[in-house]
Amino acid sequence: MNNKASRQKTEKDLALKNEAPRLDGAAELAETSELAEFFKTGSLVFRLQLKSEWAEPERMCSLLLFSINLILLFWFAAADVADKFPVPLFITQSYLTLFVALQIAFVRLFEPEEADRAFDHLVVSPINYGAWYVAKLMGAVVSSLLLVVPTVLISALFSGESIIIERLSSVLALASSSAVAASSLGVLLSALVARVGARQILFPLLYFPLSAPVLLCAVNATSTVLSEAAANAATNNPWLALLAIFTAVYFLLGFIFYGDLLRS
Amino acid sequence: MDKIAFFTISLFTAVVIGYVRGFYEAPVDVIQGQIYRIIFLHVPAAFCSFLCALVLFVYSIAALKTKKPQHLFAQRASTEVGLVLTVVTLLTGAIWGRPTWGSWWVWDARLTTTLLLALLFAGYLILYKSSRPGLGRLKTCSILGIIIFADVPIIYKSVDWWRTLHQGHTLFEADKKPISPEIETVLIYSIVATLVYSGWLVYLRYRAIKKADEVESLTLDSVR
Numbered sequence: 001m002n003n004k005a006s007r008q009k010t011e012k013d014l015a016l017k018n019e020a021p022r023l024d025g026a027a028e029l030a031e032t033s034e035l036a037e038f039f040k041t042g043s044l045v046f047r048l049q050l051k052s053e054w055a056e057p058e059r060m061c062s063l064l065l066f067s068i069n070l071i072l073l074f075w076f077a078a079a080d081v082a083d084k085f086p087v088p089l090f091i092t093q094s095y096l097t098l099f100v101a102l103q104i105a106f107v108r109l110f111e112p113e114e115a116d117r118a119f120d121h122l123v124v125s126p127i128n129y130g131a132w133y134v135a136k137l138m139g140a141v142v143s144s145l146l147l148v149v150p151t152v153l154i155s156a157l158f159s160g161e162s163i164i165i166e167r168l169s170s171v172l173a174l175a176s177s178s179a180v181a182a183s184s185l186g187v188l189l190s191a192l193v194a195r196v197g198a199r200q201i202l203f204p205l206l207y208f209p210l211s212a213p214v215l216l217c218a219v220n221a222t223s224t225v226l227s228e229a230a231a232n233a234a235t236n237n238p239w240l241a242l243l244a245i246f247t248a249v250y251f252l253l254g255f256i257f258y259g260d261l262l263r264s
Numbered sequence: 265m266d267k268i269a270f271f272t273i274s275l276f277t278a279v280v281i282g283y284v285r286g287f288y289e290a291p292v293d294v295i296q297g298q299i300y301r302i303i304f305l306h307v308p309a310a311f312c313s314f315l316c317a318l319v320l321f322v323y324s325i326a327a328l329k330t331k332k333p334q335h336l337f338a339q340r341a342s343t344e345v346g347l348v349l350t351v352v353t354l355l356t357g358a359i360w361g362r363p364t365w366g367s368w369w370v371w372d373a374r375l376t377t378t379l380l381l382a383l384l385f386a387g388y389l390i391l392y393k394s395s396r397p398g399l400g401r402l403k404t405c406s407i408l409g410i411i412i413f414a415d416v417p418i419i420y421k422s423v424d425w426w427r428t429l430h431q432g433h434t435l436f437e438a439d440k441k442p443i444s445p446e447i448e449t450v451l452i453y454s455i456v457a458t459l460v461y462s463g464w465l466v467y468l469r470y471r472a473i474k475k476a477d478e479v480e481s482l483t484l485d486s487v488r
Binding site: 188192195196197198202205206208210212213257260261 | 381
């Protein structure tokens with residue numbers, strides 16, 4: 001009996017001794033695996049999203065054509081005052097066009113997954129929702145930038161104002177930053193209304209008030225850059241800090257709640 | 265008279281007393297004259313609407329943690345009352361702005377962001393109504409409540425961040441208050457009275473929503 005007890009004790013001690021080194025390394029290995037899984041999932045979802053966007057090029061083309069139409073309509077409507085206020089008009093119509101077009105893009109964000117019925121499979125699968133959100137956001141940012149650059153270029157061309165052409169790179173940078181902020185919000189709200197019936201009505205009702213601060217920052221920052229006396233407007237612009245804060249807030253909210261919203 | 269009616273009438277009377285004091289006790293403003301007296305309706309309504317957004321935020325967090333439907337009812341109640349108070353704020357602000365700024369509406373930062381808050385409250389109620397009852401609605405509405413609260417600091421800080429026509433901070437300035445002590449006393453009374461009355465309204469709405477939900481579930485049970 002004593003021999004059996006002592007043998008069991010020895011075996012137990014040996015098992016613990018052998019296990020101890022594995023326990024020390026296991027936590028690190030799990031952490032590395034989790035991070036690797038995060039990047040793997042994120043890159044996969046990102047690539048799939050780009051693939052689905054390219055598979056239906058009319059999705060992007062239709063948005064571009066919509067933007068060009070809006071710009072044209074705007075310049076027709078503002079023809080009488082275009083010469084008096086070229087810079088404010090350029091800023092107004094560029095950002096209004098962008099935000100309205102982006103709103104349409106975000107409402108349709110989950111359409112590729114829903115069309116393939118992949119959405120429900122993704123939701124019930126053990127996917128890392130944080131990675132899914134980041135990937136979705138990156139895809140939305142890429143799509144937004146493909147919209148921002150032509151829209152701003154065409155607007156600048158129609159305005160014909162020399163100061164806009166000279167500082168076009170700064171304007172493009174600001175418009176792109178605002179598109180990133182708008183995308184953070186857009187992906188979050190798309191997830192919020194993904195399962196709601198009145199999505200087409202509800203999304204604009206929530207998107208426009210929440211994106212108004214982003215729009216204000218973008219407009220004011222661009223006004224500062226395009227003002228005649230702006231020396232270091234690109235770097236010494238307080239509106240940029242505010243834009244960065246909004247981007248961070250919406251990104252954080254999206255990262256935290258994306259999974260809960262899609263699983264609900 | 266039952267307790268509910270008694271408290272409702274008493275608290276409403278306390279609010280009305282604030283307006284009466286504002287008319288008879290507070291002195292005339294040197295610059296704006298008599299029109300400034302709308303402050304005793306405008307400022308308390310604005311203050312309480314922001315507090316409703318805070319209540320919405322608190323119950324949103326609580327709902328996500330506990331998953332209790334009662335917290336969702338409290339969210340809806342505070343949103344409804346908050347929407348009414350925000351609309352009152354905007355209307356009284358427009359009435360005050362007409363003789364003061366010469367216009368019913370200006371695209372001032374604080375007015376604009378208060379209008380945005382009203383739209384967000386309305387959006388919350390539409391989301392609530394559009395969603396099917398259950399855990400899904402609780403989660404989506406709670407998350408939206410948290411997002412809406414992120415707008416409230418922007419409204420409050422807007423006076424500091426943007427150039428604006430609106431009156432700067434009045435009550436919480438330690439150094440040099442742009443308000444006389446007599447007006448300040450009545451204003452604080454009005455704020456407190458409106459605050460208590462708004463809280464009572466939120467409670468009444470919460471009770472009504474909870475009862476309606478109970479009746480609905482009983483009806484569904486009987487149908488099944």
